[in-house]
Amino acid sequence: MISVIICTFNRVGLLEETVRSFLACQADGVDYELLLVDNHSTDKTRELAESLTTLNPRIRYLFEPHLNLCHARNAGIRESRGEIITFADDDVYFSSRWLTSLYSSFERHPDVACIGGMVVPHFEAGRPSWIDDDQLWIYGVTRYGDHEREIQPPEIPIGCNMAFRRTVFEQIGGFNPSLGRKGGSLQSGDENDLFIRAGKAGLKTLYSPDVQISHRIPSARTTRHWVLRRYYWQGASDVALNQIAEGSLSQEDIKKKTIETLRGLRRRWKEIAGLLCEKIGGNRCVPINNQLDICYKIGALRQMIVESLKAPGGNAVNSERRGEG
Numbered sequence: 001m002i003s004v005i006i007c008t009f010n011r012v013g014l015l016e017e018t019v020r021s022f023l024a025c026q027a028d029g030v031d032y033e034l035l036l037v038d039n040h041s042t043d044k045t046r047e048l049a050e051s052l053t054t055l056n057p058r059i060r061y062l063f064e065p066h067l068n069l070c071h072a073r074n075a076g077i078r079e080s081r082g083e084i085i086t087f088a089d090d091d092v093y094f095s096s097r098w099l100t101s102l103y104s105s106f107e108r109h110p111d112v113a114c115i116g117g118m119v120v121p122h123f124e125a126g127r128p129s130w131i132d133d134d135q136l137w138i139y140g141v142t143r144y145g146d147h148e149r150e151i152q153p154p155e156i157p158i159g160c161n162m163a164f165r166r167t168v169f170e171q172i173g174g175f176n177p178s179l180g181r182k183g184g185s186l187q188s189g190d191e192n193d194l195f196i197r198a199g200k201a202g203l204k205t206l207y208s209p210d211v212q213i214s215h216r217i218p219s220a221r222t223t224r225h226w227v228l229r230r231y232y233w234q235g236a237s238d239v240a241l242n243q244i245a246e247g248s249l250s251q252e253d254i255k256k257k258t259i260e261t262l263r264g265l266r267r268r269w270k271e272i273a274g275l276l277c278e279k280i281g282g283n284r285c286v287p288i289n290n291q292l293d294i295c296y297k298i299g300a301l302r303q304m305i306v307e308s309l310k311a312p313g314g315n316a317v318n319s320e321r322r323g324e325g
Helices: 011-024 043-053 068-081 098-108 133-139 166-172 189-202 224-245 251-266 271-278 288-308
Strands: 001-010 031-036 061-065 084-089 093-096 112-123 149-152 160-164 204-217
Touching: 001 011, 001 061, 001 068, 001 098, 001 112, 011 031, 011 043, 011 061, 011 093, 031 043, 031 204, 043 061, 061 068, 068 084, 084 166, 098 112, 098 160, 098 204, 112 166, 133 224, 160 166, 166 189, 189 204, 189 224, 224 288, 251 271, 251 288, 271 288
Parallel strands: 001 031, 001 084, 031 061, 112 204
Antiparallel strands: 084 160, 093 204, 112 160, 149 204
8 A cells, every 4th residue: 555645734725736636646556545644734724634534535634733744744654554655745736647656666666665756846926037947956846857767865855755665664763853844944854864864774765757746836935035035944954954964063063163154154244235235125236146145054054053052962863853752
């Protein structure tokens, strides 16, 4: 059986379209279940999900009260029944052969433990001209080509379209709740951490372009404010991930890196002043790539300060943070 897990938070309208898109997939005899994990939504997500369960016995509803995407994903893993566990976001459209292609990929590659599918963007209000191809990664768009192949970090499956054999979680644990989305934050890194651990455990990951979804990008996520905010959180996420996945730096080393980053930003004070001037309605123009780089580094600086204030040994990965508790 394939367990398809969709975690959701206050997106009842998007969720309904996503579920209907999945139910339109060709199954061709593939045994599956769809588990909707409500991560403490306050809209009508519960009512929608429960109504869907009455329409299709393969759909199940789970409420996860702890507002944290990793907790929701780990709850879905515990509740799931399939030998294959796959995750999709609540704002995607499935290709018609997504389910059968996923099943076929695992069947043809018994040595593969994880599979990532292709993710293509679906801009609902058009793509702004200033968002170039190099920035599409913030929307989870894959750029791994059109052919099936093995991938390794930094190439990893995208969280909105990734699948695992159940034995992966039995071997390395679940998602680390100290990383990833928490409520309205744009923190990430939980998927990177999982695939880094999988690689260290000798588990193989396959990229399968036939397992394709379209990721919906609303107009609210194409504003400069949102994109700059996304880069800020990426800077913070990369520092947090490095402390967990690559081995913790000492507090002294973190402080040195903090000072280096602060000095680098200080040398760019004119650009930062121009960026602030634009924010309050001035006309100081800073190139968009420079804006993104500044926001990324400010986010990294923020997380370095957070890490430097932690108690000694506070960065060690324990069972709770890895989702094993």
